[in-house]
Amino acid sequence: MRTCVRSFLATLFLVILLACGGGSSTPTTNPTPTPTPTPSPTVTSVSVSCSPTTVDVSTTAQCNATVSGTGSYSSSVTWSASTGSIDKTGLFTAPASATTATVTATSTQDTTKYATASITVRAKSTPPPTTPRSNHVVLVMEENQSYSTVVGSSAWPNLNHLIATGALATNYYADTHPSIGNYFMLTTGQILSNDDNSTTVYSADNIARRMLSSSVSFRVYAEGITRGYLGGNTGLYLIRHNPFAMLSDIADSATVANSVLWPFTQLTIDLNAHALPAFTYIVPDVDDDAHNGTPQQADSWLQTNVITPLSTDPAFQSGGDGVLIIDFDEAADSDTTHGGGHVAAVFWGPGVQSGYKQTSSTAYQHESMLATMMELLNLSNPPGSAANAPVMNEFFVRQ
Secondary structure, eight states: OHHHHHHHHHHHHHHHHHHTTOSOOOOOOOOOOOOOOOOOOEEEEEEEEEESSEEETTOEEEEEEEEEEESSOOOOEEEEESSSEEOTTOEEEOOSSOEEEEEEEEESSOTTOEEEEEEEEEOOOOOOOOOOOOSOEEEEEEOSOOGGGTTTOTTOHHHHHHHHHSEEESSEEOOSSSHHHHHHHHHHSSOOOOOTTOOOOBOSOOHHHHHHHTTOOEEEEETTOOTTOOOSOBTTBOGGGOGGGGBHHHHTOHHHHHHHEEETHHHHHHHHTTOOOSEEEEEOOTTTSSSSSOHHHHHHHHIIIIIHHHHTSGGGSTTOOOEEEEEESOOOTTOOGGGTOBOOEEEESTTBOTTEEOOSOOOEEHHHHHHHHHHHTTOOSOSGGGGGSOOOGGGBOOO
């Protein structure tokens, strides 16, 4: 019995001792964190941009530099220029002569890091020419010939002579294939149809509507039709080559059609009477416009029936305001550049720059021709895409 009591007391003592935290233990300590090292300030790159990148002599451009790096790097730079001058804010002042300037931004923290930008300095530009006003604009459309088969070709000697004494658009393109859409673009600023067999009458806004509302006289002289003819193809006449006959402003009124649509023989009568309208549209038949006939035939017809008679009219002599335009509806079907391929467009007359070949890189199309004809006729707000097309004023004598 005593043995059991002693054992019980010993066990009880041990329990009490443990409960009171008796015994020994090793204290736990938290390690001190290692601080993250601060990176050294480093410049990794410099970039430069200037606006504008082309300036006239003695004018300015603003340049800006961007410095990239790590750490607490400096974003400041020093500026220098190979010609002209540049201040500490990056404002570049061009020199007094045309050149190319190189602008350099160098990191102030690390001079091995820098960047450059080029600025073209041009001679002070002269105002662009303006399209003159004319009361005698004549448009002749030829057919289905690429630029390369016309310009410089022995098949078109008379037209190439006209080019030598007039102006040539070297970067001019039709809008589509086949023909009809190009004729509508020239009159409405839209490709209303690509169905060459269509005789649909369209009510879209157009140059005829503008001329009628502004009392600008105009006539269509077409081979193979009678006065006021509103029918379809007949003989060698194709209605798709005469978009005016498919515009509601003319096709819906016999009175207007009789005043606008004339047989080609009337042109000689009007020329002899010095009574050309403000706008003349000439429609050769398919044998005379290079559609079915040869280029040589079209070129000869053009010289005999248009160029020679116009050259004797006062409007196309010195001091006159006449403008003759020879345009092609589309290139060969294999050429789809800009839709309808590369074609020739020629201007000739007293107000046209003689012997001028296009120097701008602008790509002109039939909507530009429409906009240009309307400017010549002093008609505002060209319809369709002609409203935003570049006007071909570079081909005229500066006003």
